[in-house]
Amino acid sequence: xxxxxxxxxxxxxxxxxxxxxxxxxxxxxxxxxxxxxxxxxxxxxxxxxxxxxxxxxxxxxxxxxxxxxxxxxxxxxxxxxxxxxxxxxxxxxxxxxxxxxxxxxxxxxxxxxxxxxxxxxxxxxxxxxxxxxxxxxxxxxxxxxxxxxxxxxxxxxxx
Amino acid sequence: xxxxxxxxxxxxxxxxxxxxxxxxxxxxxxxxxxxxxxxxxxxxxxxxxxxxxxxxxxxxxxxxxxxxxxxxxxxxxxxxxxxxxxxxxxxxxxxxxxxxxxxxxxxxxxxxxxxxxxxxxxxxxxxxxxxxxxxxxxxxxxxxxxxxxxxxxxxxxxxxxxxxxxxxxxxxxxxxxxxxxxxxxxxxxxxxxxxxxxxxxxxxxxxxxxxxxxxxxxxxxxxxxxxxxxxxxxxxxxxxxxxxxxxxxxxxxxxxxxxxxxxxxxxxxxxxxxxxxxxxxxxxxxxxxxxxxxxxxxxxxxxxxxxxxxxxxxxxxxxxxxxxxxxxxxxxxxxxxxxxxxxxxxxxxxxxxxxxxxxxxxxxxxxxx
Numbered sequence: 001x002x003x004x005x006x007x008x009x010x011x012x013x014x015x016x017x018x019x020x021x022x023x024x025x026x027x028x029x030x031x032x033x034x035x036x037x038x039x040x041x042x043x044x045x046x047x048x049x050x051x052x053x054x055x056x057x058x059x060x061x062x063x064x065x066x067x068x069x070x071x072x073x074x075x076x077x078x079x080x081x082x083x084x085x086x087x088x089x090x091x092x093x094x095x096x097x098x099x100x101x102x103x104x105x106x107x108x109x110x111x112x113x114x115x116x117x118x119x120x121x122x123x124x125x126x127x128x129x130x131x132x133x134x135x136x137x138x139x140x141x142x143x144x145x146x147x148x149x150x151x152x153x154x155x156x157x158x159x
Numbered sequence: 160x161x162x163x164x165x166x167x168x169x170x171x172x173x174x175x176x177x178x179x180x181x182x183x184x185x186x187x188x189x190x191x192x193x194x195x196x197x198x199x200x201x202x203x204x205x206x207x208x209x210x211x212x213x214x215x216x217x218x219x220x221x222x223x224x225x226x227x228x229x230x231x232x233x234x235x236x237x238x239x240x241x242x243x244x245x246x247x248x249x250x251x252x253x254x255x256x257x258x259x260x261x262x263x264x265x266x267x268x269x270x271x272x273x274x275x276x277x278x279x280x281x282x283x284x285x286x287x288x289x290x291x292x293x294x295x296x297x298x299x300x301x302x303x304x305x306x307x308x309x310x311x312x313x314x315x316x317x318x319x320x321x322x323x324x325x326x327x328x329x330x331x332x333x334x335x336x337x338x339x340x341x342x343x344x345x346x347x348x349x350x351x352x353x354x355x356x357x358x359x360x361x362x363x364x365x366x367x368x369x370x371x372x373x374x375x376x377x378x379x380x381x382x383x384x385x386x387x388x389x390x391x392x393x394x395x396x397x398x399x400x401x402x403x404x405x406x407x408x409x410x411x412x413x414x415x416x417x418x419x420x421x422x423x424x425x426x427x428x429x430x431x432x433x434x435x436x437x438x439x440x441x442x443x444x445x446x447x448x449x450x451x452x453x454x455x456x457x458x459x460x461x462x463x464x465x466x467x468x469x470x471x472x473x474x475x476x477x478x479x480x481x482x483x484x485x486x487x488x489x490x491x492x493x494x495x496x497x498x499x500x501x502x503x504x505x506x507x508x509x510x511x512x513x514x515x516x517x518x519x520x521x522x523x524x525x526x527x528x
């Protein structure tokens with residue numbers, strides 16, 4: 001349970017995902033399950049796809065029609081609670097925030113971890129975008145399609 | 160003894176903001192901080208801030224410190240700064256004594272803003288004096304200011320935002336976090352911070368506390384125990400963790416001592432972290448022309464400390480005859496920002512504390528009449 005161990009429930013996670021037809025294009029998944037005073041996702045979104053409303057304590061809502069999957073919000077979210085997900089070429093693709101050195105390198109294979117830290121497979125590093133301003137790297141990875149709702153991060157280079 | 164129009168004690172988020180606001184209104188400010196550099200706790204905050212753009216959201220704490228310090232330096236015609244300088248006493252006539260190294264001096268201030276911050280709470284457990292047992296502030300100072308690792312494998316006590324954030328920073332620095340233990344039945348801080356640790360495989364153990372540390376010369380092990388609904392240890396649930404360090408992050412208390420020393424009224428308000436000064440809406444204490452802002456006024460986030468600092472800075476300057484031309488609008492905006500920051504579930508605790516504080520203030524006023 002999120003309150004007890006920091007791991008979101010499956011129904012919480014699924015409530016932030018979109019249908020597979022929608023995910024043929026990359027869409028931001030907003031894993032913000034708690035009312036906290038915060039709105040950089042809204043102000044950073046170049047297409048106005050994220051809304052919170054006048055009270056910044058509410059949770060953000062994504063309009064998938066407006067979201068282009070650009071991942072600017074992934075680097076802006078102070079809680080590192082956003083990833084971008086997509087189904088492409090029979091695999092699940094993600095853009096995830098990464099704040100550990102060394103950052104992954106394109107072409108490497110890294111262990112993929114679930115929201116509880118369990119290693120659930122191997123992800124291929126497809127691209128790494130470093131930002132000197134936010135200092136949060138945006139890492140594009142692909143993994144087995146079955147990991148669409150499971151993959152939360154990559155933890156270390158696959159042995 | 161020298162005379163000073165406005166003395167701001169503390170160069171963290173609240174004090175920097177107070178100095179900037181008061182200078183903008185036209186006051187001459189002396190800003191003192193006991194640390195060798197300005198910025199307070201901001202210089203150790205490597206995470207991005209929450210809040211909205213007005214409180215520098217999504218900017219990392221140490222970058223916010225740079226922005227605020229640059230704002231102070233830009234106003235060097237009105238703000239004088241003194242680092243490495245500790246305010247050791249405040250007297251009822253607003254004479255403040257300052258110590259820097261061997262030098263001791265007295266400043267008679269027309270107004271004072273106390274933005275002294277907070278001290279860490281500690282926890283009683285067996286062997287809590289072994290080397291390797293740290294407060295979270297010390298871990299952050301060692302690691303993020305001086306680049307010194309506090310240990311190789313650490314046990315974190317407390318799952319408030321500080322415990323969660325420092326755990327993540329420890330992992331970024333290459334330290335193993337054995338677990339985060341929390342005596343309460345649920346995680347104290349933001350769940351997004353907890354989720355960052357969970358996906359890295361750090362166990363967060365609620366309803367659990369530290370029983371003792373073990374080790375000959377320094378920490379070698381820490382033993383935790385599960386707690387029942389009445390917070391009593393459950394026999395048989397002891398768990399031993401091989402760690403060489405324990406970090407205690409169990410909350411903060413306002414540094415109210417300067418207010419108390421000068422005879423300002425304080426009250427014990429658990430929601431604000433302990434003894435807190437009684438303040439008006441403009442953050443004035445029960446001592447005329449002595450204001451208080453930030454964690455020294457009640458424990459909250461640095462975002463609200465910056466807003467409180469601005470509020471106290473404008474109010475103190477006005478009292479000195481330097482009312483900012485937009486005073487009413489600026490103060491209204493500060494209050495609106497604070498209302499917004501406190502409008503969620505985490506702010507409810509602060510609001511309850513402020514309500515208690517207002518009650519105590521009304522009581523104190525009645526007694527004085």
